[in-house]
Amino acid sequence: MAVIEVEGLTKRFSNLLAVDHVNFTVEQGNIVGFLGPNGAGKTTTLRMVLDLVAPTEGRATINGRRYRDLPTPLNVVGAALESSNAYPGRTARNHLRIEALLGHAPLARVDEVLDLVDLTDAADRRVGKFSLGMRQRLSLATALLCDPEILILDEPANGLDPEGVHWLRQLLRRLASEGRTVLVSSHILSEVAQTVDSVVILDHGRLIAQSTLADLTASANQVVRVRSPRAEDLAVALAGQGATVSLVGPDWLEITGASNEQIGALAAERAVPIFESITEAADLEDIFLRLTADAERSEMAR
Amino acid sequence: MIRLIRTELAKLQTMRLTYGLIITAAALTALFSSLENSKAGSNGSYVPPISSAAGLSRVTTVTGFAMLLAAVLGAIVANGEFRHSSATLTYLATPKRARVLTAKAVAAAGVGSIFGLVAGIIATGVGLIFVAAHGDHVALGAGTLIAHVAGAVLGAALLGALGVGIGSLIRSQLATVIGIFVWAIVIESIVGGLFLSLRPYLPYTAATTMAGAKLGNAAFGPAHGLSGGGPPPFIAVAALITTLATAISFLAARTTVRGDIT
Numbered sequence: 001m002a003v004i005e006v007e008g009l010t011k012r013f014s015n016l017l018a019v020d021h022v023n024f025t026v027e028q029g030n031i032v033g034f035l036g037p038n039g040a041g042k043t044t045t046l047r048m049v050l051d052l053v054a055p056t057e058g059r060a061t062i063n064g065r066r067y068r069d070l071p072t073p074l075n076v077v078g079a080a081l082e083s084s085n086a087y088p089g090r091t092a093r094n095h096l097r098i099e100a101l102l103g104h105a106p107l108a109r110v111d112e113v114l115d116l117v118d119l120t121d122a123a124d125r126r127v128g129k130f131s132l133g134m135r136q137r138l139s140l141a142t143a144l145l146c147d148p149e150i151l152i153l154d155e156p157a158n159g160l161d162p163e164g165v166h167w168l169r170q171l172l173r174r175l176a177s178e179g180r181t182v183l184v185s186s187h188i189l190s191e192v193a194q195t196v197d198s199v200v201i202l203d204h205g206r207l208i209a210q211s212t213l214a215d216l217t218a219s220a221n222q223v224v225r226v227r228s229p230r231a232e233d234l235a236v237a238l239a240g241q242g243a244t245v246s247l248v249g250p251d252w253l254e255i256t257g258a259s260n261e262q263i264g265a266l267a268a269e270r271a272v273p274i275f276e277s278i279t280e281a282a283d284l285e286d287i288f289l290r291l292t293a294d295a296e297r298s299e300m301a302r
Numbered sequence: 303m304i305r306l307i308r309t310e311l312a313k314l315q316t317m318r319l320t321y322g323l324i325i326t327a328a329a330l331t332a333l334f335s336s337l338e339n340s341k342a343g344s345n346g347s348y349v350p351p352i353s354s355a356a357g358l359s360r361v362t363t364v365t366g367f368a369m370l371l372a373a374v375l376g377a378i379v380a381n382g383e384f385r386h387s388s389a390t391l392t393y394l395a396t397p398k399r400a401r402v403l404t405a406k407a408v409a410a411a412g413v414g415s416i417f418g419l420v421a422g423i424i425a426t427g428v429g430l431i432f433v434a435a436h437g438d439h440v441a442l443g444a445g446t447l448i449a450h451v452a453g454a455v456l457g458a459a460l461l462g463a464l465g466v467g468i469g470s471l472i473r474s475q476l477a478t479v480i481g482i483f484v485w486a487i488v489i490e491s492i493v494g495g496l497f498l499s500l501r502p503y504l505p506y507t508a509a510t511t512m513a514g515a516k517l518g519n520a521a522f523g524p525a526h527g528l529s530g531g532g533p534p535p536f537i538a539v540a541a542l543i544t545t546l547a548t549a550i551s552f553l554a555a556r557t558t559v560r561g562d563i564t
Binding site for chain 1 (some may be wrong): 305306308309312313317319382386387388389390391392393394395396397398434560562563564
């Protein structure tokens, strides 16, 4: 069941088309990576989903309703959209107490989420004195305060050190194990690749892919490197089958568009000896970069 | 709505600015009240002797600065949310933004009334201390003095709510704060001085008359003490400022408050 549905969502700021007819869904219990380079329109899209930004066209619903029509929105959706949205003169504990009051959460929950994000020791310090990483943790604590079933996190790893990124991955896994739905944005696929079930990729305001990670990897062209004393003959034969082949060294070919099995069968058929064959697994980051680069080329061609 | 108002009050309670402004209001009231008392009855002074009802009324109603600071607090309550990006959290919790604006106005009025109460008590206290020091009799009845304090409470509360409307309409905190002082100190003084018939209806001047100040007593510069005309009835002034606060808040709700939170 889709808990978040985005249909034709579009946002124009004066002359800038920030989001262009984006459609995607997020299924219940999934962790979805919302990816794209900086300026792709991710934050604007998330803010439209949360009714903070009015769409120029299209609509977004959560559990079939617009965000503003949810009776107690904080109990349904927890959002961490930026690291510095707490009043700097307030302590972390007071900040969360106010949010708890707004979201009908028991005050005991404040200590629970402070503990969850490892901020118990800093609970009575003013937020203005926090580091960026601590503010990110406080933002996550705020999102989790009312125990929502859906979490929308915008670049939560920003400002976190490697230890913090590791902690975030563990937190996301834990949230997933609790059956929550998470939509987490990032401009770096590797930050979320170990955690997400599927990805939605945006670039220049347009949706360029929505897929599971497995499908995304499968859809990518594998690169096979082959060493043969008759590399040129094999290259001609493979090119004839539609593969892309380049000679990358003495006796070495680099082939895309043909599987290892297809290459082996063709070589056997033409009696071409193969001394060595290496299949390079498609790197997710490369796929992501290629997809966004393709989108950039299309944009320039328009 | 009660929960929203409680939240806004909790926000004010956990802001150092709230206490700073109340202390400033108290200090300025004590200072100006003392200055007025010390000048009262002296040669060439525009302040009548404090042994007279007019003199005592004048020195015990120096509560205008506290009212202005209540308006400043109201404005900061509204547009401080944008300065610190906390509007994102506020509107995530309460997507119906007009409700937030209403809760802020009620909370600012509540805290604004404390400004008026503190200023009213200090101005009255300072005045009575000077009267006692001079060995004069108290020329005003307790009922009148209490009415002045109550007027200061209501006037500051209404200006606090008005400040929320202004702060919601103009997102720049600096521009709003400067604007409030320029309006009260410069514009009302000029307009009130030039057009005496308009003066009773200028919001800051009108609010000070609720606390018992005579028209012109709260003005700055050449318009200070300029006599002419009387204030409208208390209830009419309250209605005037309430209407103005509602109109500005309504305009804000239809424009800036609806704006994108990016």
